[in-house]
Every structure is written in C-alpha cells, then in structure tokens.
Amino acid sequence: MSAGTFAPRPGAAPVSRMILAQTALETRMLLRNGEQLLLTVVIPALLLTLFSVVDIVDTGEGRPVDFLAPGVLALAVMSTAFTGQAIATGFDRRYGVLKRLGASPLPRWALMAAKTLSVLVTEVLQVALLTVIALALGWSPQGNPLSVALLLLLGTAAFSGLGLLMAGTLKAEVTLAAANLVFLLLLVGGGVIVPLDKFPGTVQAVLGLLPISALSGGLREVLQHGAALPWGDVAVLAGWAVLGLGAAGKLFRWE
DSSP: OOTTTTOSOOSOOOHHHHHHHHHHHHHHHHHHOHHHHIIIIIHHHHHHHHHHHSOOSOOOSSOHHHHHHHHHHHHHHHIIIIIIHHHHHHHHHHTTHHHHHHTSSSOHHHHHHHHHHHHHHHHHHHHHHHHHHHHHTTOOOOSOHHHHHHHHHHHHHHHHHHHHHHHHHSOHHHHHHHHHHHHHHHHHHSSSSSOGGGSOHHHHHHHTTSHHHHHHHHHHHHHTTOOOOOHHHHHHHHHHHHHHHHHHHHHOOOO
8 A cells, every 4th residue: 555545644624714605605605695785885885875865754954875875784784694594594593504514614603704704705795885875876985894894793793692592593484574574673773774862762772772773872982973882882892792692602503
C-alpha cells in the first residue's frame, strides 16, 4: 500500500470552514427567494421612497427622509432577523432539514452561527441599499457610526432570538402567519413610519418597550439628532436579546 493512498486524509472539514460554507448556502437561498426579497428589500425601499416623497404622515420638523430613514433601517433588521429567519427556519424544521443537518458533522451551534452570519450579510446589503436610496432623497445622517453599528447588532440579536424562539416552538404554518402579522403590527405601531407621540400616552409607553421601537428610536436619536449612544434604547434591546436568545436556547425543538 503506497503512502499516498489516504491523501487527502478523509475526515470532516474544520468547523470554521463548515460555518462559512453553510453561511454562503443560507445567504444564496435567501437571496433566491422572491418572497423573502419582497419582505427584506422591496417593501422597506418602497416605504422609504413613498413616505419621503408623498406627504402622508406628519413626521414633525425637518425633512421626512431624516425621520423615516432610521425607522426603515430598523424595519429592515426586523424583516431579516425576525420575520425572514423565523419563516425559513420554521419550514426547515418542518421538512426535516434541521434534523438532518443536526446529524451531520456540522454542530448544531455552528448551524445557528451560520444562520446568524447569513442574517448579518443580508443586513449589510440592506443597509447599503437603503442608505443609497435615502442619500439620493436628501438624507443627511448625523452621529457616530459605531453607535449605529452597536444598535443594529443589538437589534439583530433581539429579533434573531425572538424569530428562532417562534420557529423552534410553533408549527411552520403558524410561524408563517404569526411572523407576518407581527411584522405588519410593528410596522404600524413601532415608530417606523408613524411617530410614537401620535399614540395615546399609555399606549405610547407600552409601545416604547418593544424592540422595534427601541431600535428605530435609538437610530433616530443618533442619525437624526446626532445624540450619543441612547442607553435607554440599548438597555431595552439588550433585555430582549437576552430574553429571546435564552428562551430559544432552552425551548427550541429540532423536530
């Protein structure tokens, strides 16, 4: 038997390489899905353009795009990290994809890491596209980019945890309906398009504790008003991230 019989040496690839390969696959699947593209790219871009050009909602002083752009960025994060991920993961679970991948050399934690990285890659593309559109509409962003990045990461963690919790505990059809319903409700009541101060005081206080309100409000404080890091919004997002990811880690069912 020659020394080269077993070259290259058989065995599983390094975990880092498996994560990158799975991330690329998850990203390609997302970008090829027309429904997901509608949710993650087309709807936020249309909302940003329409409400910036047509005077439909009173956004207060200043140009509408300065108010709308941070909210639409928050909406883009929610659409990908929560709605899109919940629906895709829910149907992967229903069709046994997660069960089969869980039995592969790819560890389950690495699969979740790949899904998270895929979400981040998609969000980078979303943010870049929406920023270009907003700048073309006359947007003048303020504030520290690092504060913006931290808010976006915390928002991603919060919405990912909630999306995985929903996908791992409910049936796929229920997840599909519930995720889209939550998306629509938070679009209206999360400070994305309609300012929270348009709601009654009690309702406004409750809505302000939602992750979409904290993310859109925090981004608006930084990008529109040039404020430092809004610690109140950071605390709300961090709380939702810990709650969602912790609950998903304990309750997620692979089958």
